[in-house]
Amino acid sequence: MFASKRLQKELSKMQGKLPPGIEVVKAEDFSEWLMDIKVVDSNPLYAGETYRLKFAFSSNYPIEAPEVVFVQTTDRPIPWHPHIYSNGIICLDLLDRQGWSPVHNVESICVSLQSMLTSNTKKERPPGDENFVRYNTQRPRDISFVFHDNQV
Amino acid sequence: MDSDDGFNSSQVSEDEFMEDQDSDVSLGEDSDFEMDQDDVGFESQDKDIKPSKHAYEIEFTVYSPAQIQSHQDKQIDEVSNILGQPPESTAILLRHARWNKERLIDQYMEKTEETLESAGLGESAENNPPRLEKVKGFVCDICCEDDPDMFTFAMKCGHRFCVDCYKQYLYTKIKDEGEAARIRCPGDGCNRIVDYKSLNLLVSDSLRDRYQELLMRTYVDDRENLRWCPAPNCVYAVQCGVKDRELARVVPTVHCDCGHFFCFGCSLNDHQPAPCSLVKKWLKKCEDDSETANWISANTKECPKCHSTIEKNGGCNHMTCRKCRHEFCWMCMGVWSEHGTSWYNCNRYEEKSGSEARDAQARSRQSLERYLHYYNRYANHEQSAKLDKDIYLKTEKKMTQLQNTTGMSWIEVQFLDSASQALQQCRQTLKWTYAFAYYLARNNLTEIFEDNQKDLELAVENLSEMFEKPIDQLKGLKVEMMDKTSYCTKRRIILLNDTAENLKNGNWDFIVQL
Numbered sequence: 252m253f254a255s256k257r258l259q260k261e262l263s264k265m266q267g268k269l270p271p272g273i274e275v276v277k278a279e280d281f282s283e284w285l286m287d288i289k290v291v292d293s294n295p296l297y298a299g300e301t302y303r304l305k306f307a308f309s310s311n312y313p314i315e316a317p318e319v320v321f322v323q324t325t326d327r328p329i330p331w332h333p334h335i336y337s338n339g340i341i342c343l344d345l346l347d348r349q350g351w352s353p354v355h356n357v358e359s360i361c362v363s364l365q366s367m368l369t370s371n372t373k374k375e376r377p378p379g380d381e382n383f384v385r386y387n388t389q390r391p392r393d394i395s396f397v398f399h400d401n402q403v
Numbered sequence: 404m405d406s407d408d409g410f411n412s413s414q415v416s417e418d419e420f421m422e423d424q425d426s427d428v429s430l431g432e433d434s435d436f437e438m439d440q441d442d443v444g445f446e447s448q449d450k451d452i453k454p455s456k457h458a459y460e461i462e463f464t465v466y467s468p469a470q471i472q473s474h475q476d477k478q479i480d481e482v483s484n485i486l487g488q489p490p491e492s493t494a495i496l497l498r499h500a501r502w503n504k505e506r507l508i509d510q511y512m513e514k515t516e517e518t519l520e521s522a523g524l525g526e527s528a529e530n531n532p533p534r535l536e537k538v539k540g541f542v543c544d545i546c547c548e549d550d551p552d553m554f555t556f557a558m559k560c561g562h563r564f565c566v567d568c569y570k571q572y573l574y575t576k577i578k579d580e581g582e583a584a585r586i587r588c589p590g591d592g593c594n595r596i597v598d599y600k601s602l603n604l605l606v607s608d609s610l611r612d613r614y615q616e617l618l619m620r621t622y623v624d625d626r627e628n629l630r631w632c633p634a635p636n637c638v639y640a641v642q643c644g645v646k647d648r649e650l651a652r653v654v655p656t657v658h659c660d661c662g663h664f665f666c667f668g669c670s671l672n673d674h675q676p677a678p679c680s681l682v683k684k685w686l687k688k689c690e691d692d693s694e695t696a697n698w699i700s701a702n703t704k705e706c707p708k709c710h711s712t713i714e715k716n717g718g719c720n721h722m723t724c725r726k727c728r729h730e731f732c733w734m735c736m737g738v739w740s741e742h743g744t745s746w747y748n749c750n751r752y753e754e755k756s757g758s759e760a761r762d763a764q765a766r767s768r769q770s771l772e773r774y775l776h777y778y779n780r781y782a783n784h785e786q787s788a789k790l791d792k793d794i795y796l797k798t799e800k801k802m803t804q805l806q807n808t809t810g811m812s813w814i815e816v817q818f819l820d821s822a823s824q825a826l827q828q829c830r831q832t833l834k835w836t837y838a839f840a841y842y843l844a845r846n847n848l849t850e851i852f853e854d855n856q857k858d859l860e861l862a863v864e865n866l867s868e869m870f871e872k873p874i875d876q877l878k879g880l881k882v883e884m885m886d887k888t889s890y891c892t893k894r895r896i897i898l899l900n901d902t903a904e905n906l907k908n909g910n911w912d913f914i915v916q917l
Contacts, residue, residue, distance in 0.1 A: 253546070253571060260547040313545055314568075314575045348580060352591035353545040353564075353572060 562590030583617030676902035707760035
């Protein structure tokens with residue numbers, strides 16, 4: 252109830268106008284949305300590509316952060332980034348309990364992710380990606396990432 | 404970035420903070436206050452009677468929740484008087500300063516306004532108590548509602564939200580996330596802590612109780628010399644002076660009033676004689692390796708030439724290594740070309756190339772076998788301790804039976820109880836001696852250690868065996884059993900004293916860095 256009211260408002264606001272490079276793909280209910288984002292400047296790492304984000308909301312959204320991951324489809328790869336695992340899990344303080352503020356919304360998360368990609372120059376995965384992807388069974392919100400470097 | 408880091412960086416650097424804590428001489432003084440006289444039970448008397456402390460024992464004190472609370476209140480009172488702030492604000496300041504009152508007082512005297520501000524108590528919190536307001540044209544950033552009749556709330560930082568959202572936010576933080584002392588304003592990037600008065604205005608009584616409980620927990624969590632007993636449902640905390648950096652030299656096992664033995668350094672169950680860092684390494688290794696290593700050992704051999712591990716899952720004895728194309732016989736490990744005509748039926752055990760290959764294999768398997776040697780014994784004692792625990796549960800029954808069938812009194816059957824407890828404790832120690840030994844480099848000391856280990860093991864097995872005896876024989880075995888029990892205990896003390904002393908003096912050589 253808490254979440255649906257707010258999401259309803261977010262949706263109607265987004266249907267009016269969205270920043271460049273952000274699109275709503277699917278928002279039929281108030282538990283899971285799909286969004287597409289593009290990096291709008293000319294970063295060669297991400298030029299010409301579109302990425303798909305999956306948002307999962309708990310009933311307590313926006314008090315609780317949504318669970319946000321990149322998902323892979325035939326024409327939607329997982330972007331290269333030292334904080335994005337190859338299974339789409341994102342390590343961003345904004346999405347963590349400590350860094351989340353209920354003032355954020357779907358749009359502002361998309362914008363943050365866009366700028367996280369824009370400023371990156373490394374075609375890298377996080378250290379230990381292979382192991383993490385193979386063995387991780389936790390949901391993104393329960394993983395305690397160490398935000399050890401805020402440079403990228 | 405967890406909340407702790409955020410907090411520190413706004414105050415002082417991590418290093419400075421640690422230094423402060425180390426030089427905090429008041430910790431010792433505080434602990435004396437009244438606590439010792441409060442609660443002189445059997446435990447503490449026992450400790451007094453003991454002639455001297457063993458080398459493996461350390462000083463510690465167990466506190467009940469009421470004692471922790473009064474400890475806390477007393478400090479708040481004291482600092483409140485010095486600063487001239489009301490107790491509620493002082494409590495917030497102290498929590499914000501992680502109970503380092505010297506540093507708080509210094510800071511407060513130097514920069515009063517800044518100190519108050521950073522703890523979320525900025526100017527005139529006194530004259531201007533928090534209140535709910537209706538604000539014209541307000542839109543809540545959380546729920547996006549703009550009803551003009553809606554009550555709203557903001558702290559001094561000015562981040563205003565509707566009351567419902569604020570309440571929901573606090574409820575989630577307290578109930579779901581277990582936060583208390585450092586709940587921040589819901590505004591993005593705002594570091595203002597929600598103070599007690601604001602909280603009071605917004606939350607229900609039951610939530611407030613939970614909040615208080617969590618606040619008390621943070622007191623223990625924040626103090627380096629206090630730690631909660633990790634036993635399920637235990638409410639006690641233990642105070643001990645052993646610091647993190649001393650953990651390579653001492654294994655600080657403490658004994659909570661609830662009966663649980665645990666390590667003050669890492670909160671795991673008592674793991675003497677192995678130091679915390681070895682325990683961590685060992686547990687990780689076992690988790691990663693033990694099953695794999697067992698399987699490799701049981702099902703594979705190595706290529707005599709390139710040492711690749713090979714599983715033979717069918718077919719004849721003529722092996723060709725996938726990696727280096729070396730051809731050999733699975734049975735004798737010798738070169739296949741020397742097999743002559745006796746193909747597919749190896750009876751050439753004495754062949755020279757075969758025995759050399761087997762030797763080489765044996766050597767390269769040594770490290771694996773070495774690990775398994777220690778692991779199997781470690782695991783065995785763990786398993787046996789579990790079985791002994793079952794016996795312990797049956798012991799009570801046995802004790803009643805014994806009272807009924809032999810007419811022995813309750814006090815006369817207590818020997819079974821103490822035997823079973825000694826057994827548990829010794830097994831726990833033995834278990835960790837194997838992890839300890841795995842990481843030991845060989846020298847003269849290890850011989851003594853292994854002798855001690857052997858003696859203890861023998862004593863334990865002897866005692867353990869007696870538990871298997873039927874009830875009717877137990878009465879006759881009483882004296883022998885008591886002897887064996889005290890012998891076990893004695894052997895354990897000898898072993899632990901030896902390891903603890905050498906650890907303290909840095910005499911052990913480990914094959915890994917502690």
